[in-house]
Amino acid sequence: MKTKPNAGNKKNILCIGAGYVGGPTMAMIAAKCPDYRVTVVDINAQRIAAWNSEDLPIYEPGLDELVRTVRGRNLFFSTDIEGGIRDNDIIFVSVNTPTKTFGAGAGMAADLQYWEKTARQILENSVTNKIVIEKSTLPVKTALAMERILNSQPNGGAFDVLSNPEFLAEGSAIRDLENPDRVLIGARETERGRSARNSIVEIYSRWVPRDRIITTNIWSSELSKLVSNAFLAQRISSINAISALCEKTEADVAEVARAVGMDSRIGAKFLNASVGFGGSCFKKDILNLVYLCRFYGLDDVADYWESVVKINAYQQERFVMNMITSMFNTLAGKRICIFGFAFKANTGDTRESPAIFIAKRLLEEQAEVVISDPKALDNARIDLSGLAGVLDYREDPYEAAAGCHAIAVMTEWDIYRALDYERVYREMAKPAFIFDGRNILDHSECFRIGFNVYPIGKPPLTHFDS
Numbered sequence: 001m002k003t004k005p006n007a008g009n010k011k012n013i014l015c016i017g018a019g020y021v022g023g024p025t026m027a028m029i030a031a032k033c034p035d036y037r038v039t040v041v042d043i044n045a046q047r048i049a050a051w052n053s054e055d056l057p058i059y060e061p062g063l064d065e066l067v068r069t070v071r072g073r074n075l076f077f078s079t080d081i082e083g084g085i086r087d088n089d090i091i092f093v094s095v096n097t098p099t100k101t102f103g104a105g106a107g108m109a110a111d112l113q114y115w116e117k118t119a120r121q122i123l124e125n126s127v128t129n130k131i132v133i134e135k136s137t138l139p140v141k142t143a144l145a146m147e148r149i150l151n152s153q154p155n156g157g158a159f160d161v162l163s164n165p166e167f168l169a170e171g172s173a174i175r176d177l178e179n180p181d182r183v184l185i186g187a188r189e190t191e192r193g194r195s196a197r198n199s200i201v202e203i204y205s206r207w208v209p210r211d212r213i214i215t216t217n218i219w220s221s222e223l224s225k226l227v228s229n230a231f232l233a234q235r236i237s238s239i240n241a242i243s244a245l246c247e248k249t250e251a252d253v254a255e256v257a258r259a260v261g262m263d264s265r266i267g268a269k270f271l272n273a274s275v276g277f278g279g280s281c282f283k284k285d286i287l288n289l290v291y292l293c294r295f296y297g298l299d300d301v302a303d304y305w306e307s308v309v310k311i312n313a314y315q316q317e318r319f320v321m322n323m324i325t326s327m328f329n330t331l332a333g334k335r336i337c338i339f340g341f342a343f344k345a346n347t348g349d350t351r352e353s354p355a356i357f358i359a360k361r362l363l364e365e366q367a368e369v370v371i372s373d374p375k376a377l378d379n380a381r382i383d384l385s386g387l388a389g390v391l392d393y394r395e396d397p398y399e400a401a402a403g404c405h406a407i408a409v410m411t412e413w414d415i416y417r418a419l420d421y422e423r424v425y426r427e428m429a430k431p432a433f434i435f436d437g438r439n440i441l442d443h444s445e446c447f448r449i450g451f452n453v454y455p456i457g458k459p460p461l462t463h464f465d466s
Contacts, residue, residue, distance in 0.1 A: 010035040011199075014084045016118055017094035018042035018051055018077060020058055020173070020280070020349065021135060021166045025094070027066045028177040030075035032207040039076045041084045051077040059348040059375050062174035085125040090199065092164070093118055094135040099284050108291035112142070119149040126157045131196045133162045134222070143186075143218050160196035162187045163218050165225035170279065171346030183213045186221020193218075226285045226292075230305055233282040235270040237311035243273035243457030244318060253457025254439065273457040275410060275437030276315045278343030278353040283309055316354050319408075319456075320361040323435055326454055326462075327406060331367040335429070337404040339397060340411020340438075341373040341380040348375035354437070355410040356383050363389035372400035374415060398424065406433035412440050425449050431463065 015022045030038040050057035095114045143161045150159040163186035187197035246253040253273040261268030293302035343353035368390035394400035435454045447461035454460045
């Protein structure tokens with residue numbers, strides 16, 4: 001789909017990348033700035049077709065309604081990347097920046113090949129001045145490389161590169177976009193840089209209070225995104241490390257977290273013990289931060305942040321080992337039901353989901369694995385394709401649990417809190433086990449029904465003699 005900008009539009013905005021960030025963010029800008037024309041482009045024709053359909057490529061509460069109100073009015077989705085670059089004044093770059101899997105920095109550094117291709121594509125197709133905004137999560141000083149590429153040859157236009165990182169939480173992205181804690185915009189501290197930054201401030205100030213729009217130098221903006229995710233992940237790993245101690249000492253991690261979280265200097269958020277964090281950002285951004293620290297010779301700092309990722313991996317392996325030891329030291333031939341495969345509730349995203357690791361380990365132990373999730377089964381099939389062993393996929397949790405020896409709760413979907421566990425128990429093999437990797441169930445009630453219950457960071461409730 002290709003449409004030409006209308007001269008009546010105040011500004012023409014382009015977003016390169018129609019993923020979890022680009023699509024929702026541009027839909028919100030289009031809704032709040034009806035006099036701006038917003039176009040989202042992507043190399044993936046199938047993804048663009050989905051954005052133009054009634055079956056959007058991502059699930060996010062409130063997204064369908066938002067897109068329907070603006071699509072075709074002042075929000076458009078297209079595969080014409082080159083035309084979009086030529087026709088638009090402001091270009092958001094929201095392409096994928098995965099962790100590098102090859103060469104120097106493999107496993108830690110950000111893979112910038114897609115970002116660099118996009119920068120070169122912007123240069124090749126620009127003949128007028130452009131404001132180019134980094135929306136992807138990028139290492140600090142990446143803007144300098146983009147500036148060098150964009151200014152490597154004269155083309156009749158000038159470029160101003162800004163940083164505007166996203167701080168969206170999947171499952172609440174629309175709410176986060178409409179009522180953000182802050183919007184961060186970094187620019188060069190030059191007259192042109194400040195002018196470009198003001199143009200982006202003008203967009204967000206349509207609905208975000210001015211005191212929540214933070215303007216910084218471009219390097220502070222780039223680094224703030226990595227550090228924000230690192231701090232959040234660090235809190236999760238901290239409480240998960242304590243959950244292991246709670247289980248050994250018969251303390252209750254929920255009570256410990258409540259007491260700690262009531263300290264106003266600490267706060268209660270991100271202190272829920274679990275099987276571990278997932279998602280596309282936390283692990284990737286922390287490893288990127290680790291790589292940067294090592295690059296600058298800050299090995300002790302790198303070791304500190306790397307330990308956050310190691311604790312997360314430890315928590316997931318500990319969860320599996322607890323299943324093995326609790327179920328008589330073998331899972332071979334036993335049927336295990338995984339409740340939830342998305343890395344968190346209210347999304348179909350499974351990137352870095354703990355459920356991937358847990359499912360693979362269970363298959364290695366020769367267990368039969370049943371996956372249930374209301375939104376993520378298609379992604380689960382992709383994530384686990386080619387693995388040896390018995391795998392089954394059932395959206396209905398009652399069907400999934402029937403005949404199983406154990407349930408492992410991996411995602412905090414409300415549907416799992418509300419199940420009739422007496423019905424679930426009747427149809428399972430005995431003795432029946434629940435391993436609550438999110439601590440969302442009524443453990444005492446499940447124990448009363450007959451389950452042997454193993455929460456995170458709390459004493460187990462079992463019907464076995466000690």
